Amino acid sequence: MKKILAKEEYCMGCRLCEIYCATAHSKSKNIIKTFKSEGGKILSAIIFEEKDSLSFALQCRHCEDAPCIQACLTAAMYKNKSGVVLYNKEKCIGCWMCIMVCPFGVIKPNLKDKKVASKCDFCVEHERPYCVENCPNEALVIMEVDN
């Protein structure tokens, strides 16, 4: 399975990955429109961790035997044919089983709407994930990993 991975020693902490993630999942796919006219607030599928000089971005690892799929009460979490873990917002009821079992902690809950707020979809609608494509220091890379 191809995974998006982070090289923490290359991450400059610019957080452009989050900006581009939000853009990739916006209506316009246009960075300015995304943040100016489409509502603006960043809701990326990336968990960005930062402390002092250390930083990195984390996304869904699209695990082979994905715990979130196994635990999901409604089959809202599922895998597409290429092995990407996706979720169906309609089916999600906010039971938070996925939050409970995801070892990477990369699924964000929306406690108000009782839905999974966001998780990485590997930019299935695009050729390559926006975060990787736009990481200025190549700290985010795509690699083939067993499992």
Added chain:
Amino acid sequence: MRYLIIGFSTAAVSAIKSIRKVDPKNEIVVFSEEDRLYSRPLISYYLAGKIKDDNLNFVDEKFEEQYNVKVFYSTKVISVDVKNKVVKTEKNEVVKYDKLLICSGSVPIIPQIKGIRDNIEGIFTFTKLNDAKNLLKYIYENKIKNAVILGGGLIGIKVAEGLLARGIKFKIVDIAERLLSNTFDEIASKYLEEKLEENGCQFVKCNTIVELGIKNKKLVYVKLKDGSKITTNLLIIAVGVRPNVDFIKDSGIKINKGILVDEYMRTNIENIFAAGDVVESKNSILDENSVIPIWPVAAEQGRIAGLNMAGEAEVYNGLYPMNSIEILDIPSISFGITNVNPQDDKYKIIVRQEKKVYKKIVLRSGKVVGVILVGNIERAGIFKLLIDKKVDVSNFEDELLKDNFGFLVLPKDFRKHLVMMTEEVPM
């Protein structure tokens, strides 16, 4: 060669998926007591009106076709003959198996209460979809406005959630001193109890029902141990479940509280496996056997059992209780041992308590063995990872409760393995 599966819920589904990974060909036959497949834990959402009947499935509509499985619904298995390798159904069919998986789940415990009989209206248990349907029907037909829930554990709280959404006030009666006494600690229980009271419901602690008042075959009141009476037409019995093993009692399959299995999910009888609520298996935190009747455990055990039935040698490492409960908009997640005596020096407890957020970590020899998160559940799964991987957290235990808790605080080698996952072999 025929795989036969008794019971059709998450353990069975996981097992079928596993079997088909290894063995695409041989026959898989399933017997289910129910008339359809649905996600059991969703019945409280159904009761609450948050999910519709046709959304209760947890697998694709074409599951049976896709995995080439023959499911016989509404077919109860009444015995297993391990010598002749056959099971017998209620309809007197005798069906041969080569490999058998028992995942017959659990049944509600019915306590001894004076006056309790089958044909009284207004008394329900709450573990199956039909329980929820019958309960809803009863509520509407009788314009129920108040109820009594016997049991303040997980099932009781789930019922409570559903009733609240239907505008029904209730009293929860429990012999314990607090709600969710097995899952939560005193402080976390308090959050829940206060929230329930704000919503006009009451918790009657250290008490139980000793007698039912019945008029014209309908419940009219319940009498408690302390002599007091509560007038109500609706009682939900939610004191817990026990493994559904009655039909194999004399089969020779070893049972303690549940069916005993080894690390491959094998029973003592060759070619018979078991998984899910019906099983008593390794609790990896306590390092002893216990029955853990929860969805993720059933799913994982089913996965392991299926692989091993198909000839693999996959080991079950054990699991432990874990729950995600949201009631009255307060989300909570808990893992493992959540209740320890603060005097017990085997354990160290660290706590963060605010108005709307409560977090507690229980440590044993520097490792996380228990977690309660109330109000803020983000990144909860990382705690599960720390438990599963037995990570020594003593060097950064102060970080565990902070808002920005994450991979950053983990030991560098462990973190890099997770963040980078591999030596560099770029594509």
